[in-house]
Structure formats: C-alpha cells, structure tokens
Amino acid sequence: MCISLAVLEKVVREAGTIALTHFKNLKDLEVSKKSPRDFVTEADVAVEAFLKEALAREYPQFGFWGEESGKTENQSSRWVVDPIDGTHSFSRGQYFWALSVALEIDGELVAGAVYAPALGDYYCAEKGKGAWKNGQPITVSSETDLGAAMVCTGFACLRNYLEQNNLERFCRIARVTTGQRRFGCAAMDVCLVADGQIDAFWEQELNLYDIAAGALIAKEAGATVTDFQGNAGVFPKQILVTNGKILDQILPLM
Numbered sequence: 001m002c003i004s005l006a007v008l009e010k011v012v013r014e015a016g017t018i019a020l021t022h023f024k025n026l027k028d029l030e031v032s033k034k035s036p037r038d039f040v041t042e043a044d045v046a047v048e049a050f051l052k053e054a055l056a057r058e059y060p061q062f063g064f065w066g067e068e069s070g071k072t073e074n075q076s077s078r079w080v081v082d083p084i085d086g087t088h089s090f091s092r093g094q095y096f097w098a099l100s101v102a103l104e105i106d107g108e109l110v111a112g113a114v115y116a117p118a119l120g121d122y123y124c125a126e127k128g129k130g131a132w133k134n135g136q137p138i139t140v141s142s143e144t145d146l147g148a149a150m151v152c153t154g155f156a157c158l159r160n161y162l163e164q165n166n167l168e169r170f171c172r173i174a175r176v177t178t179g180q181r182r183f184g185c186a187a188m189d190v191c192l193v194a195d196g197q198i199d200a201f202w203e204q205e206l207n208l209y210d211i212a213a214g215a216l217i218a219k220e221a222g223a224t225v226t227d228f229q230g231n232a233g234v235f236p237k238q239i240l241v242t243n244g245k246i247l248d249q250i251l252p253l254m
C-alpha cells in the first residue's frame with residue numbers, strides 16, 4: 001500500500017477539528033450559494049485548503065480534486081475530496097455531515113476515509129484489506145427481505161430541472177419497504193450501508209467526491225455498488241449501494 005491509513009487518519013481528524021471549530025460558532029459562519037440550492041461555507045473552503053496542503057506535504061506524488069478548489073494537474077493518481085459533505089445540514093447545526101477523502105490510482109479507489117466529527121465516527125477502508133469504523137471491522141446487514149428493509153436516498157439540488165428526479169422512484173420503493181431515511185450526507189449514507197445500519201442507499205446526479213471514499217468502504221464491508229441497472233462500479237450519476245441480499249428485489253423498482 002503506497003500510503004499509511006494511520007497518516008491519513010491523522011490528517012483527516014485534524015481537518016475535522018477545523019470543521020468542528022466553525023460548527024461550534026455557526027452564528028459567525030459565512031454561508032454562500034453556488035446555485036439556488038447548493039451551499040458553500042467558509043468552513044468548506046478552510047477544511048479543503050488544509051487537506052490539500054497536508055496531503056501534498058505527506059504524499060507529494062499525488063494530485064488533488066476537491067469540490068471547492070477543483071483539480072490539480074496530476075489526475076491519474078489523486079485524492080478525491082469533499083471537505084464537508086452535508087453542508088446545508090452543517091450550516092443549520094445538524095450533526096449529520098462528514099469529511100470524505102479517497103485515494104484513486106489509475107481510476108481505481110485504493111484507500112478512503114469518511115469522518116463525521118459531530119457524531120464521533122471515523123470510517124476507513126483499504127482496497128482488498130477490509131473496512132473499519134472507529135477501529136472496528138464492519139460488515140453489511142443480513143436483511144434478506146426488501147419488505148422489512150430500511151433504505152435511504154437523497155434528492156439532487158437540481159431536481160426541478162431533472163425529468164427523472166428520483167421522487168417517483170422514492171414513492172415506488174417507500175410503498176414496499178419498512179423504513180425510509182433522508183440524512184442529507186451521501187458519504188455517510190453509503191457508510192451506513194457498510195455498517196449495517198441501513199440495507200440500501202441510492203441517489204442520482206452526485207459527483208465522485210460525494211461517494212468515492214464511501215463506495216470503497218461499502219465494497220470492503222461486503223456491499224454491492226452498482227448503477228440503477230445493476231452494473232458493478234462507482235457511477236456518481238446513478239449509484240445504488242445494497243447489502244447484496246436485497247439487490248435483486250430493489251433493482252426492478254429503480
């Protein structure tokens with residue numbers, strides 16, 4: 001492995017401390033909009049600047065792609081970063097938001113970390129080596145019945161302009177499942193499948209930085225990661241993550 005998960009954890013936890021400092025002082029937080037429903041705060045920018053600098057200091061050989069600062073030159077082996085996933089929740093003082101950092105080499109996800117500082121949960125994975133939550137190995141749930149399942153989704157901020165806007169799909173699936181959740185943080189949504197807290201998550205119109213680290217963590221925990229047709233792979237424009245046992249039941253409803 002070309003990086004140390006311990007070094008990655010040190011850097012991501014330090015970045016989490018910066019986010020928490022802003023989170024504890026929301027009344028002074030500068031919030032602006034990138035589009036009518038897409039928020040960015042000074043915390044997103046500060047956390048990303050720290051991650052970019054710290055990761056380049058530890059591993060100068062890799063490029064960087066961050067939601068707020070864009071792409072550096074080297075994009076064949078790069079960090080794929082969302083400094084705060086769940087910015088709207090963060091800005092409103094809710095606890096469900098996370099930092100997401102993945103290492104992608106020649107198109108393959110090899111390491112990833114998702115850290116929710118307000119919840120105190122740190123998820124990570126290494127390709128072929130497994131997935132962990134707060135240092136403990138994690139695996140997906142054993143639920144085999146979609147009817148008894150708890151599922152989660154999200155609605156892209158562009159939904160007004162999308163013909164296929166996930167609302168009808170949500171209604172179809174909500175009619176046949178027991179629990180439905182919308183947490184507002186795609187990176188954590190995927191990690192909850194990895195940790196067996198929910199049985200499936202799907203969303204469309206995401207970006208790779210929203211789900212790269214979570215997708216590796218979920219795969220290493222035994223999840224299926226596909227598009228809405230069941231093709232294996234990480235497809236941000238339509239991602240479906242399940243515990244594997246309910247995949248064939250949910251696919252016809254996608």
Ligand code: IPD
Pocket residue numbers: 038039082084085086087088154155156157183184185186187203205206210
């Ligand atoms: C958002 C969150 C949300 C999802 C949105 C994303 P952001 O990321 O992941 O759950 O529904 O589509 O844009 O903007 O808070 O980093």
Ligand code: CA
Pocket residue numbers: 082084085086209210
């Ligand atoms: Ca995001």
Ligand code: CA
Pocket residue numbers: 044067082083084085086087
């Ligand atoms: Ca973000």
